[in-house]
Amino acid sequence: MNRVEGRDKVTGRALYAAEYPVDGVAHAYAVQSGIAKGRVTAIDAEAARAMPGVLAVLSSDDPPDLAGDADPELRLFSSRDVAYRGQIVAAVVADTYENARAAARAVRVTYAAEPHDVLLRADHPGLYRPEKVNPAFPADTVKGDVTAGLDGAAVTVDVTYSTPPLHNNPMEPHAALAVLDGDRLTVYDSTQGAAADRDTIARTLGLPPERVRVVSRHVGGGFGSKGTTRPHAILAALAARATGRPVKIALTRQQLFDVTGYRTPTIHRLRLGCDATGRLTALDHEVRVQSSTLVEFAEQAAVPARTMYATPALRTAHRLVRLDVASPSWMRAPGECPGMYALESAMDELAVAAGIDPIELRVINEPDAEPEGGLPFSSRNLVACLREGARRFGWEGRDPAPGVRRDGRWLVGTGVAASTYPAMTRPSQATATAEDGAFVIRLAAADIGTGARTALTAIAAGALDVPAGRVRVELGDSDLPAAPLAGGSMGLASWGSAVVRACEELLRDGKHGAADTAGEAGRGGDYARHAFGAQFAEVRVDPDTGEVRVPRLLGVFAAGRVIDPDLARSQFVGGMTMGLGMALMEESVTDAEFGGFGNHDLAQYHVPACADVPDVRAYWIDEDDPHLNPMGAKGIGEIGIVGTAAAIGNAVHHATGVRVRDLPITPAKLLAGF
């Protein structure tokens, strides 16, 4: 189905957060810390205040009244302490964006700097075991005897993989417009969840939630970076309070790299053993990640190992170190994405070492129930995805020998990796109302560019058995019935459930239906619910330059019932494209000397261009899973990025015989390996 708001978007009528017209608007621009650790000793804003158009300077010289238990990343100007380079330490509000930006540069901040520590390393003495990893998993699990399993194995691998910090780069920068009307605050924000954003803003500012409204009708991408309230929204509200005017803020691309979160760098040690037939005898996945000194954000990168393969001995462990860095946050498939890169690369190494086809190795180790917890799977079609992918990709007859295929100057190889992502739902409310011959669906869902509005339209039309053209979906407003955020691949499953129930009630009532799925959503305990997939890559490597090109990427996914093929395909293909970026080019470079990140624009932080993705194909296997939700859907926003980097890395090894275990796989690293 075509996007219902497509025409509004291409004609420019769809308004994004920074685009709402409002009279008397002022502009805020952040002043960021020039040190990575220490204290602000003085803020000289005299020159800035005297500059043209300047209305106010906000800083810890005049701390605002913010909730003491709020997210420390949001407690702007409440402390003189600096936790990372780039942290917001002051802000200028002026009549124009340019005046605000110019004056922000004139604010002189003096620091008492302390030595900083910004680099994650495997032997960092500050590593510790967190109480839990995101969102609420145990940090460590042990089943069976890993040492015995490895000792008794016919083949073992013991390898270390690492991934760099990675940044979400949505096209629309994080932006907000705060408007005070009496005692009511409206924030037009670029957010993945208007209701949660409203709650966080209200709590941080010490306001009752009913006095805050968040409007976010269109969002130009988020990938997780807009899943939590970011400091710009609080800054806009504080600036509106300070000046009595509506205040707009739009972060620069450079600022996105500082204050909107990032994927933690990860270091993985994988120890795998199998018997002569390929059956795993042990699987040990130990992960090291970083967080800030402000919050403990523990990326759950070893969690997918608890789901993937049958093994008598399974150990997973997470260690975390708190560094003088910005707080990591959500990035597409947190946990699964870096974790499956490492696990699926190690599985490929085991397959090579054991002389077993990498697809067969995975099939051999297909579990009957979830390996760690023992729950039955609500549905699991990894093997079907591998088989279907192999057929479509042309895997049969593949020569496993590395480094032996050439096409002209190019070394050619192919690789495979598995994907997984949990299928979850959260409670949501929705209403369905018959109005003037149309059916209006209302809920505070978010369409962050995924097509959620369109998919919900289709779901409602299906539930009501009316043409989609008679359904209108209103979302992106916290005044609408409460709904969870777009994240964790839970959005559509959660919202859709409430929409179906509201439509069912409307059909009974004839006029109006209201639903709250608090009773039925998020049922746990009885089944392990996960989507699975298989990804295939063909790569070409230039042996003279180390350049890697990916002429073909192919994924087959099993994610419940696909609600809209066009939207689903774009989610899968988008995820795979992002996974290609992770494999070959994306890397935020931690600046060891100054703190923060050294590269912070799209010329230095490369994401794939069209020329990098000539042929990315996504297919799916229809699953009929009665244990999920009324739509039978598993969520598809994230699984596409899971496994891509491993498939490409495995293909690079197949092409060259060189195993690069430190992403991204750059020409420099490959040349060093040749």
Next chain:
Amino acid sequence: MKAFEYTRAADPAAAVAGFRPGDMYLGGGTNLVDLMRLGVAEPERLVDVSRLPLDRVEAAGDGLRVGAAVRNSDLGAHPLVLARYPMLARAVLSGASGQIRNLATVGGNLLQRTRCPYFQDVSKPCNKRRPGSGCPAIPGDHSHLAVLGHSEACVATHPSDMAVALAALDARVHVTGPAGSRVLPMPGLHRLPGDEPERDTVLEPGELITAVELPPPPPGRSAYLKVRERASFAFALVSVAAALDIGADGIVTGVRLALGGVAHAPWRAARAEAALLGAPAGEESYARAAEAELDQARPLPRNAYKVPMARNVIVRALKELTP
């Protein structure tokens, strides 16, 4: 961004005559405007020279004269450039993106600044931006920076692809300024950093590039190869502009080699050329020539890969040009 004035020059003479301290010439603005937003460039006034009547590509005998305001897109697609200087067309079209090439001018392309991450971040030291403040790239992230001709003050690279081809083609840059007009050879417009890394070129304040003149193309075949980890829209890790002519007896009778992505200026590989001229064409000679050039490389820990990469690409380019 600091407030600035904007004026549009009527002709080159007026642009130069009216030039005052704090002015900067504006071409397509694809680099300068970025630098102004970042606070790296803070002109008092922009003198827009993009609409001067310097937008023609004209045959000059068997050579070519390219106005400084010619857009990169137009240069890369011009029939005379495609016919006579395919190396230049390839270089221009391998740079930036279609949208940027539509705006970027020949003069501006030559005068674009380094993309060294420290240079572009005003919160950090940089000798090029703030002389004497230090070069954090040397102990820090120099992974994309120079391996040839750098100094203790600066390891920046010049980012242009076009300039590498021009350096190989013996282009001449026409300049007019307060002290009159002059012609600068390529290479020769750009300088090595030495202890004055703040100076990218030998241009004096107020000097304006008006045209680039190309002598008749070198005999033989030519190529431009560019290495980058992303298939498009990325600066070169290493690039090579090469032209090769081989006599009937298999002896190299003419060669041009220039490297991009390795130095503060487009790097004419004179030692490699000298080693090749008169040598038998073939991989052995090409490898020896590349070694002769790269013997003088002084890689840093994170950019050492550029030396074998450059060697391989030189050999590859020459082999591709060998019938």
